[in-house]
Amino acid sequence: VGIVANQPSAYAGVLDTNASRKGARFVRFCDAFNIPIVSLVDVPGFLPGTGQEYNAVILHGAQLLYAYGEATVPKITITLRKSYGGSHIVMGCKQLRSDLNFAWPSSEIAVMGASGAVAVLCGREAKQVKEQGGDVKQFLAEKEEEYSEKFANPYQAAQFGYIDDVIEPRNTRFRICRGLAQLAHKKQDLPAKKHGCMPM
Structure with missing residues (x-):
């Protein structure tokens, strides 16, 4: 083999x-x-x-x-x-x-990996979260987990x-x-x- x-x-x-x-x-x-x-x-x-x-x-x-x-x-x-x-x-x-x-x-x-995919797919949303004073790291972590569960x-x-x-x-x-x-x-x-x- x-x-x-x-x-x-x-x-x-x-x-x-x-x-x-x-x-x-x-x-x-x-x-x-x-x-x-x-x-x-x-x-x-x-x-x-x-x-x-x-x-x-x-x-x-x-x-x-x-x-x-x-x-x-x-x-x-x-x-x-x-x-x-x-x-x-x-x-x-x-x-x-x-x-x-x-x-x-x-x-x-x-x-692609979850972090790369989320950076591409949710970049605008992450920018809006940042402008509204939200926690960008938590938002991205949630999106990465969601991506992993659905696709990766x-x-x-x-x-x-x-x-x-x-x-x-x-x-x-x-x-x-x-x-x-x-x-x-x-x-x-x-x-x-x-x-x-x-x-x-």
Whole structure:
């Protein structure tokens, strides 16, 4: 089994050009030798900054996306903590034909984290609260909690079919083993074509 995982102790687990390139090469290697892929996701996004832009982070992120989309081996994805925005998509999401997608109950699957989303969505309201002499910190904390309950949780994703099941952390190994046994004889063919248009 090939395991693709984010490392939250290094840059909070963000994807940069090197991580994306390494991941894409590894996924393609596993697919070439018919090795099932297990993805353990804890990713807050792509590393921002001009250095990453100059090094073509979008191109390398697209290569990882392409590698997952083209892979025909069994693919199981488990969201451990957070999975935000574009990085959620490139880490083996359901829309890229991942076979089984699970999430821990404490995980967050959303466009962005609660604090960032609230800053964008409630900026004007927070300004009005400040002008009226209210407690802005309390207002923002309440909005963040509301956002987390409504959107930044695995249950919302499961409701829309992006997650197959929300599982307890202690059952992770069992569900991976059962999933691999279930997918042992998976046969999947790509559409007939001369070749794909891989990002280069």
